[in-house]
Amino acid sequence: MAAIGIGFFILWLALAMWVYFDATDRGKASIGWALAMFLAGWLLVAPLILYLIFRDVGARPAVAPGAGRRQYLYIVGFVGFATLVIGLSLLISTTIARIISEEAVGDEGYREALAASVAAIIIGAAIWIYHWLRAEGRLRSITEDEEFRATFFLHRAYLYTLFAVSWIIAFLSGMWFLGGGLANAFGVEHVEPVGWLPALGPLVVALLAVGTHYLFSFETASYKQLLSRFEAIPPPPLIGASAPAEVRATTVVPTAPPAAERTERRFCSHCGARVGGDDAFCSSCGERLRSA
CATH class of the missing domain: 2.30.30 (SH3 type barrels.)
Incomplete structure (x- = not known):
């Protein structure tokens, strides 16, 4: 059952990330649309249909060639990494809870969680590594400026999104871990280590995600070179709205007949x-x- 739940969550996440990256590529309010997908999870189809209706409405940058391929690589790469993070967090948290109290996590529940987490780790790692390496290799091989600018824009959005989500997870799990630890240290009733120590799992995994991407994908000489090239390319023209009319004063010069x-x-x-x-x-x- 845990594996099925993870599968449905990953499917929902994939749709939300497609909306996010497609809106980013089109210059739309990507964060707003992504939040609509997450917050209206029980109405998953409604935000998706609304986005499909309004994605080509209004002023927007011209979409560079290769949109489908670059969106596919970053969407699937992000979903694969999210699957890996979920699997690692579940494995660490469940193992900690099992070590603390066998009553909290029984044999059957632990085996089920172990199977689901290991499956998520293997599948997520394979999907993420393959697509992330392909995305980085493709980014360096693009020679056409317009497509490179659009691809790097998504590349940077991927990194910033991963940093933001990881820091949010680290903050929430850190508050959970620290609050429970302090409450336990102060002798608060009904606060047991099994209630707050498992928060160490997502906290450690989120910090590892930030550190790994920062050191090997963000703070590198290769990334800085790509960023310099990106900044030297002018943004794409706006389409979907007529440019404002220019009012020019004309001087009538009388001419001789x-x-x-x-x-x-x-x-x-x-x-x-x-x-x-x-x-x-x-x-x-x-x-x-x-x-x-």
Whole structure:
């Protein structure tokens, strides 16, 4: 049952991360849409349908080529890493609880949790390592500036999102661990180590996630070179909305009328036809014209 629960959570997380990374690629409010997916988990289909309706509405940056491939790599990589983190946290927390009290975690429950956590670790690690290495290799091999800028933008969003989520997990589990430890030290009733020591699992895993990505993917010479190239490329043009009209003041300069219009107009006194200024006879009736 634990494995099934993890599977449904990973599926839900994958859909939420697709919305997040796709909105990031399109210049939309990615955090807002992702929060809508998480907070409205019981209405999972509703935020997804709304996003599909409004994803191409309004002003947005032009999407560079290769959007599907780059989104796939970072979405699946993030989901794989999340699966790995869940498996490690479950394994450490359940083992700590089992060591503290066999009554808290029975033999059957521990074996079930152990099987689910090991499966999550193996599958998550394989998926994450494969897709993350492919994503980094593809990023370095892109030569077209527009696609590189869009790919690096998602790459950086992936790292910042992982840092933010990991720090939130570390903060919450750290508060749980520290609060329970202090309460136990102060002799608060009904506070047992089995209630707060398992929080050490997600705390350690979250800190390892931050440290690993910071040292090997963020604070590196390769990342800084990619960042310099990214900053040198201008952002894509906006589409989906007409640019504001420019109002330009125009100065009307009076011009002199043509020479033909400045001369006095002549008409035949016999038939009324218009004649030229140098004509001696009317071209219509042939009568001799009187001189002006």
